[in-house]
Amino acid sequence: MSSIKIRTKRQQGTTQIRTLIAHPMETGLNTDNQNQKTIAAHFIQTLTVRHNDKIILTTDMGSGISRNPYFSFEMKGGEPGDKITIQWSDNQGNRDTQDALIS
Template identity: 35%
Template structure:
């Protein structure tokens, strides 16, 4: 399991703005180490965000996404005090889920 995500969710005018900073190495599988061996690919492949039980954002990623990715999205229908849950899965079977309260 990766390090905790930093999630900030703020509501203004019925629109919730969610900002997520994920901690992940996001290795492409194309670099080599100092011995010349290929470093195996290790990257986040799926991201899902939920407001309650409703999916408000989903994404499929590949090795082109940078290390420690930042994600920003908005959705309608949230209010202060609601919970937003973000989950990622990577290509090696690791996953992480964190939540934030809308302020």
Template identity: 45%
Template sequence: MSSIKIRTKQKDGLTIVRMLITHPMETGRRRDDLTGKTIPAHFIREVRIEHNQRLVASCELSTGVSRNPYISLRFRGGQTADSIRVTWTDNLGNTDSAETTIA
């Protein structure tokens, strides 16, 4: 199961893409309450959004973004049934992607 939930819709000639990514987004500065040890940094570095295999947005994230980031964007040129693909990569080399069609 993917860690990305994507919702799309069209309004006034724009395609609206909303996504929720399940990720801990640890800063590397927080301490574990039980052990007192620092929790290692674990955060998303890059999110890429593609429309029909064409890059429409690339976002660079850092430790300043909260857990389970929500990202929304609008672009022109999308049509019903076109594909939208979202891919993220984190600082540990983990990656995930999800694909949907424009509603």
């Protein structure tokens, strides 16, 4: 199962792109209640949004973004069948990518 959920909605002349990503977004400052050890920092660093394979937006973030990050963006235009791709990479070298077609 992909870590990325994408929802698009065409509005008047624009397309709203919303995404929810399953990710712990650990700051590295928290302690595990079970063993009192510090939980290693683990957060998404970069998220890119592509429209038909062309980058339209990049977000660089720290661990100040909430766990299971949510973002919404607004793209000019957008036609049914256009491809939106969202990709993330985190500080531990993980990455994921997901496509969605505008309905």
